[in-house]
Amino acid sequence: MSWNFIQTPNSLLVPPIENGFYYDFDLGTDSDGKPLAFSPEALEKIEKRMRQIVAGKHEFNYREIGPDEARELFKDQSYKLELIDGLIEGNVDEYGAVIDETPVLSTYRQDTFEDLCRGPHVGDTGEIRPDAFKLLTVAGAYWRGDENNAMLQRIYGTAWHTRDELKQHLQMLEEAKKRDHRKLGRDLEIFIFDEDVGPGLPLWLPNGGIIIEELEGLAKEMEGKRGYDRVRTPHLAKDALFERTGHLLHYAESMYPPMEMEGVRYYMKPMNCPFHHKIFDSKSRSYRDLPLRLGEYGTCYRFEKSGELFGLMRVRSMQMNDAHIYCSEEQFEEEFMGVVDLYLEYFRIFGVEKYVMRLSTHHKTGLGKKYIDNEPMWLKTEEMVRNAMKNGNVPFVEVPDEAAFYGPKIDVQIWSAIGREFSLATNQVDFAVPARCDLSFINRAGKSEIPICLHRAPLGTHERMIGFLLEHYAGKFPVWLSPEHARVIPINDSHNDYAQKIAERLREAKIRAQADLGPDRMNAKIRQAQLMQVPYMLVVGDREVENSTISLRKRDGSRQNGLPVEEFVAAVQDRIATRSNEL
Incomplete structure (x- = not known):
């Protein structure tokens, strides 16, 4: 197979990912309508041709082009035309996210090949070591992650500065295969999936049940020492509850569709917070009752897209180490950092040595759509989180446009023993929903005040936590x-x-x-x-x-x-x- 052959009108370049890169292709379908795929032999030929191109030391030439030229240049490439139209007409990037800056259409040309790309690139292909990159696998991937779109063929590869770095990375990948939580979970009789039950709905075997009980016992012990009260809530509720909290407006696409009984529409709960808000509101509260910390290992249901499901890491049924802390603004910093301290204690117990805390903030272009429309409160609460983290001497990085719809949050990324990154937990500030639910307490001055709510889940979900621990310990649990x-x-x-x-x-x-x-x-x-x-x-x-x-x-x-x-x-x-x- 020649390199020119695979630059089909139906190919799509995607920006680099951690430790590698990928490129998507639409190869069409066979006589039965199934997507055609690359063979292992084709992958070898592509890699060989890439090494020949690298040896040519071709320059990467950048240029900006107008919409008309872009549409003409890529007139036979439907996916790129969709990207171009999204950028020009809707200020939407390749991931579907709104951008606030003026969109720029740019290409890079290398020898005879020109592609739509924002860059940057190395100066020429000679800067790429021919013995330090490798094509790894081919996998199916829906266009833009939507199972209703076409199935593309995605070639994954990796590139490094030296051959030794590549070798080390490939060794790590081999170790990761041995530690794959899906294989270990089956071999150690911890969990299974069954087609009759449905995708993303794990069945916990007795061994898995024991691990869940141990984790829940740990959480109850740790939270008991910190003054949490445990509650339990149902698995579904009327639509009025989710309309009031705003979840139907901001979260409906991730919720299971409603079921109607006796003229009333019910939804499976995607999270526990609306129920905890009702418990807070079940009686009058004063400043003496705060902080109120309500904890629950509640089972929630989210309709993750089929193409995004992955073992225990992305599921549709999950048991969350959930809690909601209701406090005054004066109590905020102590309560927020109390949650962060709980993270650090769990890291010690599980031997997690590398982690990053990410302050996820809003973006003003999403106000009223992706986020609650209250710019002053966004700025205020984001600064409250910054100050709390700085005062607590806890390092963090800021990531824009990834906040919850009701406030900023700290997302916790951790690394396993072999250096793989996992998203584990969250500590979210909610300045909006308590007001929507008319939550209040009587402050020291005898006046009604709206509490701040912290949504936190230090152990994430049983599913993701056990998936991480299986890899982290390679199945050899403490x-x-x-x-x-x-x-x-x-x-x-x-x-x-x-x-x-x-x-x-x-x-x-x-x-x-x-x-x-x-x-x-x-x-x-x-x-x-x-x-x-x-x-x-x-x-x-x-x-x-x-x-x-x-x-x-x-x-x-x-x-x-x-x-x-x-x-x-x-x-x-x-x-x-x-x-x-x-x-």
């Missing part, structure tokens, strides 16, 4: 979080009674354990426990029965023979109680 703490393995059937006795003692001590009394040989049982990443394997035979001991094999391969049972129990209880990351 002891306290492991679905099974210990497995007792008899050398032969004559030791089954003793193995069962040991397992019962461990369960009495609140250690999750079972005795493997199946017909397999001892080595096969050990291998199976290792595959399931059980932290401790307790082998028992004649010597252990005689001395009331165990032979301990840890998941990391270390061993200890002749260990008294109670000494092992005490050690494991300590690991669990302290939520230690040590084995």
Whole structure:
């Protein structure tokens, strides 16, 4: 396949992404109407041709063009014509976001190829090391992420300064494959998806249920120490509630369609806050009641597009570590930073060493559409967040035009043990919805005042958090979080009674354990426990029965023979109680 062949009238360049780049192609469909795709052999030929082009040291020449010339230049490329029309007629960029500056149409030309692109570029192809880039995969991708649009073929690639950097990155990708949470979740019997249930709706297996309970137990413990009250709310509500809060105006496209019963329209809840607002408003409040912190692990439902669903990372049913803090303006900074401190404590527990806190702000062009139309309050609350973070000596970066519709927020990005980035949690300021819901309290002066509401979810959702932890730990959860703490393995059937006795003692001590009394040989049982990443394997035979001991094999391969049972129990209880990351 020649390079000129793949520069079809139906190709689309997309800006670089982290650690790489991609390019979309519409190759048409086969006789059955299915999108045609690149073969692995085609990918190799494309990569070979790219190296030849790089060796030519062709300059990248930038120029700006007018709408008429742009439409003529790309008259056979429907996708680019759509982009051009969006820029010129609607000030909409390639992602569908409104831009406030005057749109500029620009191209880059390299040898005989000219493409619509904003740039910037290197000076010429000679600056690209031919041994430091590689095409990785081909994947299907809907045009503009909309499943109602055409399915394109997306070629992913990566480029680095040196061959060694490329090699290191490829090694990281191989490690990431081993840590893929979808594979580990299936292999470790944590969760599954089923076509009859529906996409994006995970089924939690017993092992997953245990991890969820441990995470929820951690959150309840941490929040209990910080004065949170726990509440529970239903999974659906009348449309009037979501109309009042503004969610139907700003969030309807992410909500499941309504169901009508007895002439009343109901929606599955996409978030818990409207219900918590009702709980706040269930009685009169005074400044003495504030701050009021309402926490709930509520299940929410969002209709994520099919093309955006990804394992546990993007789902349609989610259990959120949710809470809403109602406070006065004077209490804001202490409460806001209390949430940030909770993030940092969780990072310590899970061994997260790299993170970034992003202050997501509004953009004035979105007022009245994407955002609540109240510019003074946007500026005020954004400055309140800046000051709180600065006063708390917590580093942050600002990201414009990514706020919630009702106020600014801190979004938390974390990195796993192998350096992959995840979006985890949020701490949102809501200056708008409490007023829409007529929430108020009597302040110290005896006057009615509208509270500020903080929406926060330090552990995000069970789904995304467990997906992250599966990769972060490579399935080797710390002891306290492991679905099974210990497995007792008899050398032969004559030791089954003793193995069962040991397992019962461990369960009495609140250690999750079972005795493997199946017909397999001892080595096969050990291998199976290792595959399931059980932290401790307790082998028992004649010597252990005689001395009331165990032979301990840890998941990391270390061993200890002749260990008294109670000494092992005490050690494991300590690991669990302290939520230690040590084995």
